[in-house]
Amino acid sequence: MFGLTDCNNFYVSCERLFNPSLNGKPVVVLSNNDGCVISRSNEAKALGVKMGEPIFKMKEIVKREGIACFSANFSLYGDISARVMDKLRSFSPGIEIYSIDEAFLDFTGVPEKDIFQTGPEIVRRIKKDVGVPVSLGVSHTKTLAKVATRLSKKYPATKGFCLMEKPEDIAKVLSKFPVEDIWGVGRAYSKMLKSHGIETATDFTKKSPEWIKSRMGVPGVKSWRELRGEACIRLEDRTLDKKQICTSRSFAKDLYDFEDICKAVATFAAASAEKLRHQKGACREVLIFILTNPFKDNAKQHYQSAAVNLETHSDSTFTIAGAACNALRDIFREGYGYKKAGVILSEISRKSDLTLSLFEDSSKADKESSLMSVMDEINMRYGRHSLYTAAAGVEKIKSNQNMLSKRYTTSWDDIIEVKV
DNA sequence: TCTGGGGTCCTAGGACCC
């Protein structure tokens, strides 16, 4: 048996934790740059606020209904998430942290009557000890556990816990479960399936596996088997190293100036390099991309990316930011208003697995490596952007974050700034 | 005026090999 816990309206719940006056009121959390809605309280959902809705289209309803809006405060959410996961781990060591607000639990071999006891206890304890509401669904496969979690959210009478065990109960649920809500069925597939008259999960399970395979490939067949009760997606170890590391942002306004974009790219490169060092990796390829604002209909558009192969694997901010800025020079075009940029590191290996290249000057690498360690340590202690390369610019490229809550749990971040 | 960010996996097709 698999369990899936899912924090309800997670980002909103985190904001409420430190501001209980928000309870019972419509609340939303906005994406970076205060662009669009990425989390909604039940009250906001009831008012018809859509996920992903741009905030500027909601001005009127926000004012009329008094919706409380918050800029995304990811250091707060990350910290609360860690507390939830720790608490879950105390119930079951078999846990897969699937996202910031979701985790799968291993209930293999646990008798049904024990699940009926532990399940509600998990939900109660996280609410009591951490303070955020969660839902828990349990069933024979991960895909069915996803279904169960959705039921426990939808029906308050479940008090956040739902066990789907008996075949006849499962069949009844699936016959009403919309095909587009199946885990693994996204926009494109749900459109395709509906064009063939498949509306519910039951309709889906009644097609032949060959039919599914030819249209949705191997992953489609996995979903199909899982819905029929055959577990074929295991718990995974997600503590493994990332194969790609990406940092990208939209800008508060269009940037036309090469120097400005270069600073942003250097900043993103530095952030990616820091994540890379954190997993003790080194990358061989640096990819950058820039794009204009695709929503501006009458502006000329430009999207381009460029990849740089490094001579040897590297984790140095200087090397990576240098490569990124050189690549930018090749693709940047004068006269375009750029809205977003990003830096992706790939071909990542563990540093410990790499042998020094024949051509590499090891003393230089050693020096840089010590420098990076010092930089990371200072930034860890005194907050991000305490130390940075000159390429990133002394003035930060501004983003909009006009409704940011306090960093209640990690507030040392802003205490000291060392300018170099 | 204002539209998020960070990942993974799979597949088809091309290049190349003998």
Next chain:
DNA sequence: TCTGGGGTCCTAGGACCC
């Protein structure tokens, strides 16, 4: 008119997830 067969590797792009 006719144009081998079988394999591997790589990449771009498309699908998905939160």
